[in-house]
Amino acid sequence: MAERAGSTLRPGGGRVRGPVDVPRLAAFEVLKAVRVDDAYANLVLPAVIAHFNLEARDAAFTTELASGTLRWRGTYDAVLSACVDRPLSKVEAKVLDALRLGTHQLLAMRVPTHAAISTTVDLVRATGNQGAAGFANAVLRKVAAHDLDAWVARVAPDPTSLRYPEVALSHPAWVVDELRKAVGPDQLLALLAADNVAPEVTLVARPGRATREELPGEPTPYSPYGVTLTGGSPAAVPAVAEGRAGVQDEGSQLVALALARAEVPAEGSDGDGGRWVDLCAGPGGKAALLAALAAERGASLLAVERAPHRARLVARSLADLRGTGGFAGIVVADGRRPPLTPGTADRVLVDAPCTGLGALRRRPESRWRRRPDDLLELVLLQRALLASAVDLLRPGGVVVYATCSPVLAETSGVVTSLLENRSDVVLEDVGALLPEVPDAAGPLPGTLQLWPHRHGTDAMFVALLRRSP
Known part of the structure; x- marks a missing residue:
C-alpha cells in the first residue's frame, strides 16, 4: 500500500503534514465531499483517485474503503457509540469520518489490526490534532476487541426487534419502515441485505448504433440490449467510448x-x-x-x-x-x-x-x-x-x-x-x-x-x- 511522508496536497487545496497513507487519505476525502458538498461517492471517486494518481491496486482499496464505510455507516456508528464516552454528535465530524474508515478496515476488510489502527491514527493526526489522534487510538482498540458478528450481537441482541435491521443491515429506522411497507415483512431483510451488495456494472447497446454482441460481458436476463461487464473499465469498451453504448x-x-x-x-x-x-x-x-x-x-x-x-x-x-x-x-x-x-x-x-x-x-x-x-x-x-x-x-x-x-x-x-x-x-x-x-x-x-x-x-x-x- 502506497505511503508518502512529508506533505500531501489535498483535492480542495491545502496540505496534510506528516506520514499519511495516501489511499486512505483519498477515501477520507471522498467521505468529506459526501458530508460537506452533498456529493455522490460514485461520482467523486474517479476524480479523487485521479488527483492522487493511484494505481489500480490502491484505487480498488480506496473504492472499497470509501464505499463500504458509507454503506455500513449505521452499523459502525452503533459499534462506535458503544466504544465512545460521549454521543457521536459531539465527536468532531472529520474525526468521526476517520473512525468509521478505521472501523470498516477492522470489521470488514482483511487489514491487520495494527495497520488499520496505526494508519487511521496517522490520518487523524495529519488532518486534525495530536489529542484527537490519541482519542482515535483508544476507540479503535476497543472496536478491535470483537468481530462484526459479535458486535451486532452486543448492540442489537434481538433479531426480532425493530432496531435489528437498522443496526445489522445499516439502514435508518425510517427507511426500514418505508421499505417494510413496500416489500412486506417477509422479504424485508433480503431487500436490505441486497442494498448492501455493490452492483455489477451493466452496459447498454443503443439500438441502431451498437449491438449487444460487440459488448464484453454476459447478456442481461431481461433487457435485450444489456450485458453485465465481467471486468475492466467501461471507458475501455470502444462502443462506450464512442457513445454508441453506455453504462445503465x-x-x-x-x-x-x-x-x-x-x-x-x-x-x-x-x-x-x-x-x-x-x-x-x-x-x-x-x-x-x-x-x-x-x-x-x-x-x-x-x-x-x-x-x-x-x-x-x-x-x-x-x-x-x-x-x-x-x-x-x-x-x-x-x-x-x-x-x-x-x-x-x-x-x-x-x-x-x-x-x-x-x-x-x-x-x-x-x-x-x-x-x-x-x-x-x-x-x-x-x-x-x-x-x-x-x-x-x-x-x-x-x-x-x-x-x-x-x-x-x-x-x-x-x-x-x-x-x-x-x-x-x-x-x-x-x-x-x-x-x-x-x-x-x-x-x-x-x-x-x-x-x-x-x-x-x-x-x-x-x-x-x-x-x-
Whole structure:
C-alpha cells in the first residue's frame, strides 16, 4: 500500500503534514465531499483517485474503503457509540469520518489490526490534532476487541426487534419502515441485505448504433440490449467510448423498453413515428436509449431538463444521435410547465425525482442524506410532473411514470392521486409489455416493481397510463 511522508496536497487545496497513507487519505476525502458538498461517492471517486494518481491496486482499496464505510455507516456508528464516552454528535465530524474508515478496515476488510489502527491514527493526526489522534487510538482498540458478528450481537441482541435491521443491515429506522411497507415483512431483510451488495456494472447497446454482441460481458436476463461487464473499465469498451453504448442499470433499460413497446394508435400522430418526450431527462441514460429506439421507428425524442448542468449531461449522452432523426433536441425547462404544445406527444416518460431508496446499492450515501420530511415535497413534485405529462399527450398517447424508489407514497400513491382527479386517464398493464420479467407485480394492479434481491436491478417502479378521448 502506497505511503508518502512529508506533505500531501489535498483535492480542495491545502496540505496534510506528516506520514499519511495516501489511499486512505483519498477515501477520507471522498467521505468529506459526501458530508460537506452533498456529493455522490460514485461520482467523486474517479476524480479523487485521479488527483492522487493511484494505481489500480490502491484505487480498488480506496473504492472499497470509501464505499463500504458509507454503506455500513449505521452499523459502525452503533459499534462506535458503544466504544465512545460521549454521543457521536459531539465527536468532531472529520474525526468521526476517520473512525468509521478505521472501523470498516477492522470489521470488514482483511487489514491487520495494527495497520488499520496505526494508519487511521496517522490520518487523524495529519488532518486534525495530536489529542484527537490519541482519542482515535483508544476507540479503535476497543472496536478491535470483537468481530462484526459479535458486535451486532452486543448492540442489537434481538433479531426480532425493530432496531435489528437498522443496526445489522445499516439502514435508518425510517427507511426500514418505508421499505417494510413496500416489500412486506417477509422479504424485508433480503431487500436490505441486497442494498448492501455493490452492483455489477451493466452496459447498454443503443439500438441502431451498437449491438449487444460487440459488448464484453454476459447478456442481461431481461433487457435485450444489456450485458453485465465481467471486468475492466467501461471507458475501455470502444462502443462506450464512442457513445454508441453506455453504462445503465438493467431496470432503467426496462423502463425505456416499456414506453417503446406500448401500442399507440397511428391516428392523430404528428409525423411518421410520432413525438416522444422525456420530461425529466437528466443525466441522459434513458433519453439516449429512447432516442435510439425512436430513430428506428421514424420518431423523434425531445428531452426536457430543468437544471442546466444536467441538460449538458443529456447533450453529452445524446451527442452520437444528433442528425439521426431520433433526437429532436433538448429544452432547458421545468417539466411541470414545459414550453410545449399540449396534446401533441405520443409517448412521454416521467422518470421522476425521488428519494432514490431503490438505488441504495449504488448510492449508499442516499440512505443517510434523505429525511422523512423530504417525502412530501417530492410527492407534490411527482404529482405535478405526472399531470403535466398527461396534458402533453394526444388522445391515445401513453405516459410511463417511473421512480427509482419503491416507497408507496412515491409509487402507487402518486398514480392513485392522478386517477382520482382525472377522468381522461386509464391505468394499463405494463407487466404485459415486459413478460420476460417474473415476480414483479407492483403495488397497484397493472404496475411493475423491480427489486434488487429478486431481479438484480435497482428497485424501479413502472406504471403505464393512457390518455383517453
